[in-house]
Amino acid sequence: MTGQGHRFTGLGAAFFAAAICRFAGLGEFSEIASALVAGSATTMPDWLEIPFYRNGARAGSLIPHRTITHWPYLWLAVIAWGVQDGSLMGGLAIGAAVGSLAHILGDAPNPMGIPWLVPHRRVRLGKKGLWRSGQHEVLMTLGFAALGYGAWWFSGGPAFYGLTN
Numbered sequence: 001m002t003g004q005g006h007r008f009t010g011l012g013a014a015f016f017a018a019a020i021c022r023f024a025g026l027g028e029f030s031e032i033a034s035a036l037v038a039g040s041a042t043t044m045p046d047w048l049e050i051p052f053y054r055n056g057a058r059a060g061s062l063i064p065h066r067t068i069t070h071w072p073y074l075w076l077a078v079i080a081w082g083v084q085d086g087s088l089m090g091g092l093a094i095g096a097a098v099g100s101l102a103h104i105l106g107d108a109p110n111p112m113g114i115p116w117l118v119p120h121r122r123v124r125l126g127k128k129g130l131w132r133s134g135q136h137e138v139l140m141t142l143g144f145a146a147l148g149y150g151a152w153w154f155s156g157g158p159a160f161y162g163l164t165n
Contacts, residue, residue: 001106003043005137010039012141013102015148015157017095022155024083030091031157037092041099042106045069066112068119075100106140 001009017038021031048069050062063069075097082094108114109131113124152158 001103001110001137001140003046005141006042006046006103006106008137008141009102009106009144010042010099012144012146012148013042013099014039014095015145015152016102017098018157019148019151019155020079020083020094020098021091022152022157022160024086024094026083026086026091026094028160030088033088034091034095034098037095038099038102039095041096042103044096044100045103064120066107066114066122068115069100070104070107070114071119072101072104072114072116074119075104102144105144109136 014035017034018031021027021034026034046065046069048063049065051058052061053059068074078093078097079101082090082092082097084090085093104114109125111124111128113122115121116123
């Protein structure tokens with residue numbers, strides 16, 4: 001997925017994060033804060049790799065691309081911690097982790113793969129990946145937004161905010 005596609009998945013990530021906070025009973029402020037963080041954290045796994053530049057061009061990164069920062073279990077553990085914590089900090093952690101998981105799910109169909117099992121061994125879906133980066137991006141972002149809204153709706157979000165009859 002391209003950088004633009006990752007940013008567009010922020011809408012779905014925001015709804016998913018809000019739904020998790022609502023299910024966990026974290027409160028309205030944590031729910032909104034988590035959604036805002038999730039919406040802006042969809043590129044976080046890439047910038048956490050701490051890139052370095054030479055002559056104005058990216059020359060590499062401190063953490064190799066698509067290793068520990070793209071490992072889903074790390075972000076699932078952060079979500080579990082955020083739910084257990086139950087505070088505003090927990091809600092912010094949930095938002096960051098959900099945004100990162102949205103990023104990882106967007107990268108998963110690419111030929112490069114992601115580290116599904118262990119942090120330093122990438123696995124691709126299919127023999128050569130399902131599709132190249134940028135393909136089916138609109139469908140993926142719309143689908144993710146619809147699923148995220150569905151999760152938030154199922155958690156009672158719209159009713160709480162008076163958005164239903």
